[in-house]
Amino acid sequence: MNYPRAFLAGVIAWLCVVITFYVLEHIYFLKKSTTAQTFTAAFTIIFYAWFTAWLYYKKAAKKSGLLVGIIITGTALVLDVLVTVPLIEIPKGSSYQAFFSNPLLWILAIINILTVYVYSKRNISVN
Numbered sequence: 001m002n003y004p005r006a007f008l009a010g011v012i013a014w015l016c017v018v019i020t021f022y023v024l025e026h027i028y029f030l031k032k033s034t035t036a037q038t039f040t041a042a043f044t045i046i047f048y049a050w051f052t053a054w055l056y057y058k059k060a061a062k063k064s065g066l067l068v069g070i071i072i073t074g075t076a077l078v079l080d081v082l083v084t085v086p087l088i089e090i091p092k093g094s095s096y097q098a099f100f101s102n103p104l105l106w107i108l109a110i111i112n113i114l115t116v117y118v119y120s121k122r123n124i125s126v127n
Contacts, residue, residue, distance in 0.1 A: 001063045002056070003071070009052035010075020013112065016048040017041060017076065018084060038104040045108055049115035056116075057124050065120025069113035077109065 024030050024037040052072055053065065085099050099105065 001061055001067070002059075005056055005059070006068055006071040007075050009056045009068075010072040011079065012055065013045075013048050013052045013072055014076035014079045014084075016051075017045060017108070018088075020044050020048075034102075035104065038108065042108060042111055045111055046115050049112045050119055053116040053119035054123075057120065062120075062124045065117040065124070066113065068120065069116030072116060073109045073112045076112070 020041050021037060024040055030036050030040065049069070049072070053068065056068055056072070080099070081096075085094070085096050089095070089099050
């Protein structure tokens with residue numbers, strides 16, 4: 001398991017999702033609906049997870065896709081704790097509790113983990 005590579009993939013996935021939400025909240029008809037933004041992001045996160053899985057497995061040990069998906073998603077969640085909530089959500093009037101108790105966040109996390117897992121099953125022979 002190449003942990004630095006998995007953490008890098010998590011940072012890239014987090015950046016992609018943050019940029020996606022930034023763009024979506026500036027689209028007029030999506031601006032007021034966090035739910036619509038999240039469902040739109042759910043489709044894009046599949047591509048981001050596929051890309052980060054490809055990036056991880058490109059030169060890393062062929063380990064379980066489930067473990068790699070959990071590390072990538074965990075890295076993104078830690079970055080949410082350290083960056084997203086204090087610098088983006090709290091200034092908008094939200095809180096840690098509101099951010100992390102939103103079930104849509106956990107749906108996105110599960111989609112991310114499952115996409116990495118499916119990528120590994122389809123494209124990698126695990127050691």
